[in-house]
Amino acid sequence: MKTIAHYIVLLIVLFCTLNSQAQYDPDKVCRIENGQLIFSINLKWSEKEKKEVSKLFDLDSTLIAQVYSGKSVIVISGVTWNVKKVKPNLVELYKPVQSKADINLKINDVYLVIDQWMNFTGKTNESSVVFGVNNFALSYVFTYGNDNAMFYLPAYKTAGKVYIAGSFNGWSTTQTPMKAVKDGWMIDLNLKPGKYSYKYIVDGKWTTDPNNKLRERDAAGGYNSVVYCCNHRFELKGYKDAGKVVVTGNFFTWNPLGIAMNKTSDGWSLPMYLRDGTYAYKFIVDNVWMPDPANKNTRKDADGNTNSFIEIGEPYLFKLKDFTTADKAILTGSFNRWSQDELVMEKTEKGWQLPYVLAPGNYEYKFIVDGLWITDFENPFSVGSDATKNSFIALKANHLFTLDKFPEAKSVIVTGSFNGWSTQGYRMIQQGGKWIFPIYLQPGKYTYKFIVDGTWMLDPFNQLYEQNEYGTNNSVLWIDPF
Amino acid sequence: MQSDWIKNRLFLLTFLATATVFLASFSTISKESAYSKSSYIPIPGSLIFYQTNTYTPEFNINADSVVIPLKRAGRLFLIEAKVEDETGNLVFDTGANGLVLNSTYFRNHVKSGGTTSTGVTGSVGTVEQISISKILIADLTYKNLRADIANLGHIENRRGIKILGLIGFSMFRNLEIIIDPKNNELKLFRIDRIGKKLNNRLADFKADHIQSIEGNTNILFLKGKINGKILNFCFDTGAETNAICSDCNRSIMNTLTITRRSGLSGAGSANSEVLFGRMNDFTIGNKQIPNMETIITNLDALSEAYGTRIDGMLGYNFLEQGIVCVNFVKKQFGIRFTKREEK
DSSP states (O other): OHHHHHHHHHHHHHHHHHHHHHHOOGGGTEEEETTEEEEEEETTOOHHHHHHHHHHTTOOHHHHHHHHTTOSEEEETTEEEEEEEEETTEEEEEEEOOOGGGOOBOHHHHHHHHHHHHHHHOOOOGGGOOEEOOOBSSGGGEEEETTEEEEEEOOOTTOSOEEEEEGGGTTOSSSOBOEEETTEEEEEEEOOSEEEEEEEEETTEEEOOTTBOOEEEOTTSSEEEEEEEOOEEEEEEOOTTOSOEEEEEGGGTTOTTOEEOEEETTEEEEEEEEOSEEEEEEEEETTEEEOOTTOOOEEEOTTSOEEEEEEESOEEEEEEESOTTOSOEEEEEGGGTTOSSSEEOEEOSSEEEEEEEOOSEEEEEEEEETTEEEOOTTOOOEESOGGGOEEEEEETOOEEEEEOOOTTOSOEEEEEGGGTTOSSOEEOEEETTEEEEEEOOOSEEEEEEEEETTEEEOOTTOOOEEEOTTSSEEEEEEEOOO | OHHHHHHHHHHHHHHHHHHHHHHHHHTSTTSOOOOOOOBOOOOOOOGGGSOOOOOOOEESSSOSEEEEEOEEETTEEEEEEEETTEEEEEEEOTTOSSOEEEHHHHTTSOBOSOOBOOOSSOSSOOBEEEEEEEEEETTEEEEEEEEEEEOOHHHHHHHTSOEEEEEOGGGTTTEEEEEETTTTEEEEEEBOTTSOBSSTTSOOOOOSEEEEOOSSSSSOEEEEEETTEEEEEEEOTTOSSEEEETTSOHHHHTTEEEEEEEOOOOTTSOOOOEEEEEESSEEETTEEEOSEEEEEEOOHHHHHHHTSOOOEEEOHHHHTTEEEEEETTTTEEEEEEOOGGGO
16 A cells, blocks of 8 residues: 555655656747747746746747737747647747748848847956966977967978967967977067967967967867966065965955965075066065065055065156146046046146056046046047047057048048947148047957048948948058067 | 859758748747748759869878867857958858858959859859969968859858858868767868878778769769668758758658648738758668758759759757768778767
8 A cells, every 4th residue: 555655645746747847948939830930938937937048049038928918820020920729838830930931031131149248258358467477398399488489399201291270479370480400490589578379380280289288279179379478577586484475466356365376596586477567566475475675666445454566567657748736637538437536647847747558458548637627638648529539549550541632621430330320430730731649459350431511431442341331331450569 | 163162052952941940940849830931943954063172281291190170150060261362261061062152251253264154043142263372271271262142141140250251072072071069170181092092000990881973073972761661861060950842752751750831921022931850760781870850842943953863861959970081082081989988
């Protein structure tokens, strides 16, 4: 008797499990049968499940709502859907599968959607990496100094050709051959401080650097070697008896684990890449936090702790003439999210100034003088107009837009994929009879146009252009990684 | 005819790429539902009228074989090349019948006829043929070629990489071709008139499955089976995802799992939908490949373009199953499947 009871309980449990599984399985919602696209919809789905189905299958929520309300024919956006009851709580929503004749959309839409999706998927950008440290198994396979990076591959002596390909040459498989040297291959590259990923190509075969322990997954599921061209060396003299010395700072979000320093003959040292900017840091010697004794540049943080400071990169001197009677002048811009109190300028005899280190890039800024927002009178470059006008600066600009035409024009703007095609655009200025605008652009492809007194036009001096989603053309510009 | 074919081809590339991006975007599902729309210009055109171009390269080095490193941009395979004076990438696209070059860089080259501008929607622009005197690919030199030009800007913009054009089998027909996606290599071997490697010390490709190649076009069609039914697939390294026709036999449709749909309309235009899912029952030779991602769509346009009934396309998801060897002289396609531990 007891056994039978057990079986009954087991059956009930089994039935309940099966029943609940049958209720929601997204893989079983949609099918094609005899030219009909059919969705099986369980009327007992929770709101969350309904929402997910609506999202996965791009079914309008009002369509789902109407299915639940018991309608048998539903017309949404010109498409007629039918609903058929197949079980007490199960209905089928169906319509014919689209025939060839119906798939007829403009390519504009495709481009727009693809663009949206590309922004959504995002691309990794090595130049936005804040810091990094190398990890080579052999110290002599990579050296860096004075913008010269030496890569040495002590292997593949019998290979016919070896190339290096990486983010520094746009992953070109043909542009950068290595030189055959004793016991292997070598190359000197002119590289700015930064992070680079790379691989060797030995007789056509991709290989990671066997002596570089630093690797990152690439998009294709393999690995790339990663190297940092370092521009700063943290050094701590003495403390020879310490077991462990690490450095940490705002570049590492003050992670207490820090980055381990290497023991040297007279103390501790660590070469590091740091992106241009201003950094606070401390050493941790056997768990004891301390500022850098060799660095006099210290500041107290909000909690009263003293941190060491370093500036990487050359500061740009922001200057404001006159206003000598003002009490306070603030520098504000896109570089500090338009903070109204962070960057207090120093008063000089002729006005105000502030040296400030910024990474290469394009920035908009203004001065706030005793609460009054003003543009930089000395800087002819600006973005926007009237009330929305900001001063513009391209630090380490690597491209100059030039239009040697229309000397009589009143307004010439350059706009493109680099600024989201803003019609406010970047205002070009006249210099030596030409319209110019300097800009800093990351390596890659850009499309752009000029707007001359309101009229959009291609760059008449650039042969490269492509058709856009509106059936007109955009000028094409490539910025090389070198 | 060629222009029609290119338009269809471009449509498909855009379509498949869109579909792939869509799939990728859904892997993090919290975002707003994105949707796909494709351009389609239904003009009858057929490859059977398309003269098969074959180009034979000169080997710059005294070698019987060459390894070309393949670059990746998402699911596209790229080959670095120098076309006239332009250096950039060619998409390795075996769904392309001939050489297609990007109008952005080659529109000013000498026209060699074949011009057709339909202007139905103007969406892919004018398609013209040009003459190209030289292309360098690794250690191979090609001279005096004809190429179709088309706007490939959308691939560049999507991938952020310079695309000079598309190349398929027409460039490698007289060689034995080994496509090794795992190691990102394209290996080419010189062969004799009967398709044997010139260097007879080189071992033959060991295939798990061999299929004979039918027809004489540069497009490779493969027979695969779903639920016991034999289907005609186009082998397409440029397809970023597999595809299967939406009007296939019911018994085939029953084996598919549909996991995603995108079906929104642009202003004033009819709804256009793309379905995504998995082929659960695909077999080639004796090898069953479960769970291959696929889009499910109407392939009539492609069938028209290729002049033969196409039931599906085997693209990236198929290619990553192993190493492929193609020999057009022997008329043989072979595949060696990657063992699980190798993957």
